[in-house]
Amino acid sequence: MKAAVLYGERDVRHEDVPEPKISKPTDAIIRLSASCICGSDLWPYRGLNPITAPMYMGHEYCGVVVEVGSAVKTVKSGQFVVGSFCISDNTCPHCKFGFQSSCEQLEFMTGAQAPLARVPLADGTLVATAEKPSEDLIPSLLAASDVLGTGWYAADAARVQPGSTVAVVGDGAVGLMGILAAKQMGAERIIAMSRTKTRQALAIEFGATDIVAERGEAGIGKIRKLTGNVGADAVLECVGTRESMMQAIQSARPGAMVGYVGVPHGVTFDGQELFFAQRGLMGGPAPVRRFLPHLVDLVLKKKIIPGKVFDLQLPLSDVAEGYRAMDERRAVKTLLRVT
Ligand SMILES: [Zn+2]
Numbered sequence: 001m002k003a004a005v006l007y008g009e010r011d012v013r014h015e016d017v018p019e020p021k022i023s024k025p026t027d028a029i030i031r032l033s034a035s036c037i038c039g040s041d042l043w044p045y046r047g048l049n050p051i052t053a054p055m056y057m058g059h060e061y062c063g064v065v066v067e068v069g070s071a072v073k074t075v076k077s078g079q080f081v082v083g084s085f086c087i088s089d090n091t092c093p094h095c096k097f098g099f100q101s102s103c104e105q106l107e108f109m110t111g112a113q114a115p116l117a118r119v120p121l122a123d124g125t126l127v128a129t130a131e132k133p134s135e136d137l138i139p140s141l142l143a144a145s146d147v148l149g150t151g152w153y154a155a156d157a158a159r160v161q162p163g164s165t166v167a168v169v170g171d172g173a174v175g176l177m178g179i180l181a182a183k184q185m186g187a188e189r190i191i192a193m194s195r196t197k198t199r200q201a202l203a204i205e206f207g208a209t210d211i212v213a214e215r216g217e218a219g220i221g222k223i224r225k226l227t228g229n230v231g232a233d234a235v236l237e238c239v240g241t242r243e244s245m246m247q248a249i250q251s252a253r254p255g256a257m258v259g260y261v262g263v264p265h266g267v268t269f270d271g272q273e274l275f276f277a278q279r280g281l282m283g284g285p286a287p288v289r290r291f292l293p294h295l296v297d298l299v300l301k302k303k304i305i306p307g308k309v310f311d312l313q314l315p316l317s318d319v320a321e322g323y324r325a326m327d328e329r330r331a332v333k334t335l336l337r338v339t
Pocket of ligand 1: 088089090091092093094095096100102103104105
């Protein structure tokens with residue numbers, strides 16, 4: 001089969017790779033219905049994470065099970081499934097506590113920008129639907145695998161409540177999904193920080209009530225002004241840079257939580273500054289598995305359409321263009337057709 005392989009900085013290729021096989025009795029093999037490119041794929045693509053060997057890219061997936069290992073009990077061939085980008089057993093103490101992304105057997109999914117993929121710990125990781133969903137729902141179910149689940153976690157970690165005033169730092173796909181999540185959780189006011197017209201429009205479509213285009217001190221000042229000089233009740237940090245993290249913390253009111261899901265690069269904290277700020281930080285790789293059954297249900301009932309976050313669709317063979325478009329911010333998120 002042909003799949004996406006990253007060789008080095010800005011060098012992703014669509015090329016022949018071996019088909020995945022059951023290598024442990026807890027594995028499943030799925031035929032993907034669609035795949036996509038994640039904002040976090042851009043870190044190694046841009047050379048910000050070192051690449052020592054060719055990498056099989058892709059960790060967001062949904063599709064039909066074609067084979068399961070001998071120890072797999074709940075997942076069956078022919079079922080349509082969605083899984084998290086974090087592989088988890090869903091039975092260890094951390095999984096039971098709702099933090100499947102800290103599972104004792106944690107692995108990160110790889111090799112999903114491909115027609116077939118191996119999913120380890122299939123029973124713990126995969127959520128099956130009762131029947132095969134219609135084609136139009138595939139982008140939204142695929143989104144649940146990571147980008148929606150991660151935006152949802154940002155809102156959950158920030159403790160968004162009905163009536164909350166929420167600020168969202170970052171207008172990438174995760175930030176946009178954070179807006180959708182905050183709206184579902186009953187936020188009354190959602191302030192999206194975005195400088196780009198097309199992304200501002202998407203933010204409003206997903207539920208933003210206010211847009212702040214300014215950054216840094218000016219952006220923080222604008223949020224304070226919009227909140228009567230108080231700060232936001234909950235802040236979602238969906239970028240991962242020092243600037244975005246500082247903007248998030250300083251946009252929050254004392255006592256508020258910052259849910260941060262952008263992988264930090266170059267972010268450091270001063271203990272005393274944090275102490276006197278009295279803002280909480282909760283984040284990390286999202287425990288998407290905790291939210292998956294609910295998110296899949298919302299999609300199947302057509303209460304949310306997170307698939308709108310994909311503003312570019314390409315065949316998997318054009319994966320290099322998909323990365324380029326996201327790298328150059330021409331696309332928010334690229335869906336890759338694999339069939
Ligand atoms: Zn676990």
